Amino acid sequence: MSVVTAPPPGEPVEPQTTLVDGVVREASVPALVPPIRRGSLADLPYDNARQEPEAVLFSRRGPEGEWYDVTAARFAADVHAVAKGLIAHGLRPGDRLALMARTTYEWTLIDFAAWAAGLVTVPVHPTSSAFQTRWILQDSGAAACVVEDPGQARLVSAERRQLPGLAHLWVLDADAVDQLRRAGIRVADEAVTARRGLLTPETLATLVYTSGTTGRPKGCALTHANFFAEVDNAVRLLHPVFVAESSEPPATLLFLPLSHVFGRMVAVGCVRARVRVGHAPSVEGDGLLTDLAAFRPTFLLAIPYVLQKVYDTARATAERGGRAASFDRAARVARRYGQEDAPSLALRATRALYDTLVYRRIRAVLGGRVKYVICGGSPLGARLAEFYAGAGVEVFEGYGLTETTAASTVTPPQRPRTGTVGWPLPGTSVRIAEDGEVWLKGGHVFAGYWDAQRGTAVPYTDDGWFPTGDLGSLDADGYLRITGRKKDILITSAGKNVAPAPLEDWLRTHPLVAQCVVLGDNRPYVTALITLDHEGLTHWRRMRHKDHLALWELARDDELLGVLQRAVDEANRLVSRPESIRAFRVLTADFSETSGHLTPSLKLKRRAVLRDFAREIEEMYEAEGTP
Missing domain, CATH: 3.40.50.12780 (ANL, N-terminal domain)
Structure with missing residues (x-):
């Protein structure tokens, strides 16, 4: 069994798309490597x-x-x-x-x-x-x-x-x-x-249990062939990440x-x-930053939480030094640069200026040599992806599940499209069902869920397509956009379907917001519960000379609520008025894995939040009435 090597430099293989009634319903990319026939x-x-x-x-x-x-x-x-x-x-x-x-x-x-x-x-x-x-x-x-x-x-x-x-x-x-x-x-x-x-390749390699956002976790049976199909195609596709292109080894x-x-x-x-x-044993604390500085990686595997924290910390540091306006200008330049396929000469010059002043410091926090980040677990968001691209860090965003041995789609090299999770990973097909659900097929899709009574995996389907429970759409070029969870769709009492994910993802990028849960199922309008980010809040209190206020007082502070209201107003621009957040409540509690409101991969347990904060939700609707 030979080691995987990089393909010759060139454009990635583009997806083949299938249209139904003028809408792209399926996209697939052929495998870059043949399947493993022997070994493990x-x-x-x-x-x-x-x-x-x-x-x-x-x-x-x-x-x-x-x-x-x-x-x-x-x-x-x-x-x-x-x-x-x-x-x-x-x-x-x-x-x-x-x-x-x-x-x-x-x-x-x-x-x-x-x-x-x-x-x-x-x-x-x-x-x-x-x-x-x-x-x-x-x-x-x-x-x-x-x-x-x-x-x-x-x-x-x-x-x-x-x-x-x-x-x-x-x-x-x-x-x-x-x-x-x-x-x-x-x-x-x-x-x-x-x-x-x-x-053999078909031998069971591991049972990875789902995070269990609802009910008991289920064991996903992944074979040796599943891992080979995933990693071999990913390594070939992302060859700049995994293969040395200079004297600097990855x-x-x-x-x-x-x-x-x-x-x-x-x-x-x-x-x-x-x-x-x-x-490194943890993403928390200063130990990770110390390890990054000592190890000096060329690429990182990260979840959006980590990239957001790096950005927020850099912004807070700039504000403490009286350079907030300069940082914000640099961020706007980076986002504009990240949006452009062919940046103008003037934009390239401005970006070069801020590279010395701002972007280099962002990269230094990551160890100083990071050129690429593979990001997954939850949507990164267009603004953050554009910022890092402009700051000199190429982000490969992916989408997948435990059942698909991680990524099923990934940003193709040099072909990013912000707001999407990329093309199908080579060897993968993506289908959008009639109800908008994303279905996946490929050699990386698991053998089935573990059946303890039988002591084996039970196949999930007869035709090889796995229904993910996520909602999405494919554009004309085969890029996938995730719009929400099928089971998380809210239906207001007026019959309006609302996908909470876009609003939640946008609000979580605000430095004062740790978590956000959008509500409105069988309600007259949409609302939200918001928890505060401790680091962002500490910085905000210091800058506004409000260190003396307790957390419960801050949750009612007019100035803080005004800042959050402006963030909500910005988020509401993403959706129609019936889908917009009409009221919100700031919680003094945290959503965490320990509290039972987050899974180990930091995904919200929506049912647990609705159960534990039922009183606050009812009070919010009673207080607001029907706007």
Whole structure:
């Protein structure tokens, strides 16, 4: 199995579109690589070690904060030793091994070692509750579990009575990797070779449980072939990201959870393409900024939240220094530059001036060498995408689900179209159903949902098309635009259908807004609940000399409400009057994963918000009446 290499430079293959009654209903792009016919992901470390043993695959942070390299040969040896340890403990081909930890080298090591031992890995988000953890371990039938720290070990141990099939529990902070290495010393190397030989592209590789915005999470059964179809086409399409075009080799710092399919896909893709990877355990705090400065990646995997925070922090810093007006002019120039296919000479000159004054500092926060960002998880928004493009960072926005091994569409190189999520990933077809729902088809689409009773995946359809539950449209060139969730469509008492996503996404870009939930189902008009961003609010209070006000007082402060009203007015320009927000309420509580209002991937649990803030919603409608 050879490494993926870049295609010759040139234009990406354009989508083939199908029209029905003059409207584009389907778009597809042929695969750039043939499907894998033999082998599995377990072969990648061994192939890399054989073909280029001194290639640097990882950099690890040492106890003093220094970074040191891990070669392809060293990674393969680590994988092999841990795989033998798993076999020594009696784990059989097809057994499920759960993995609950933050984003670390050990996570990726155990993932590949489990595959080399013929196992199926089951990611568990490190902040999962006892109930969520027990449900995933029960439903998957996990025979073993690796956790990061003693706290997680206690959480799992407290549930062991209800997990009779869980035979092993290892703790990374208690030297789990060394324990497995020592246990495997007496296992013959041929045992791992034999396990790898049993795997085919169609073998189940992992069960990734959905975030569970409603009900219990479902296990998405992803095969080795699903990952190959995803990463091989993505690496070939995005060759400027994954393949060195100069003396500067590509490198990325992973900080999104590897328990989420987005981060996992990129981790596998980097091993496949031999791209140097570092791991950072969290997106929160100053530690990530320190790691970015030390590691200096050339590209990043990010969610819109991260890019918005970088922008907001830069804007707040400029305001504290009395340079807010200059920053805002630079932002307008960047957005205008990002919109243009062929910027004028005057615009290029102005952009060059602000590159020195502003944009270079934005890039410095990201480590100083970042040229590309792969962004997914939720819509980025046109304004932010245009700003980063003008600031010298090309953003490849994508759209996909756990069921599609991450991306199903992606921005084609040098062909961005803001407001869309790009073209179909090569090898993918996108269809818009009669009711506007987005359907997907391709080799990356999962085998089905896990059925615990049968111990196998149940196919989701007979024809290969997967209905996503998202609403969207295709333009004449095959670009996909996501307009909302099918189940989130609000229908006012006047019968008006309202998609909340465009309004929510716009308002979340405001530096004072953390989260926004648009309401109006079976109501006379549309309203919104808004939570405040702590960093943005702290900065605003300091600049307005309102540090003495409590949070509940700020939620009623006329000046703050005026600022938010102007943001709402701007958002309302996106929609018709019947769809516009007629009233809003500022909450003093936060929407967070801990509070139960956000999933681990920071998506809103709309039902939980409606339940927990029912009183505030009723009071808002009673107070406002019918405008």
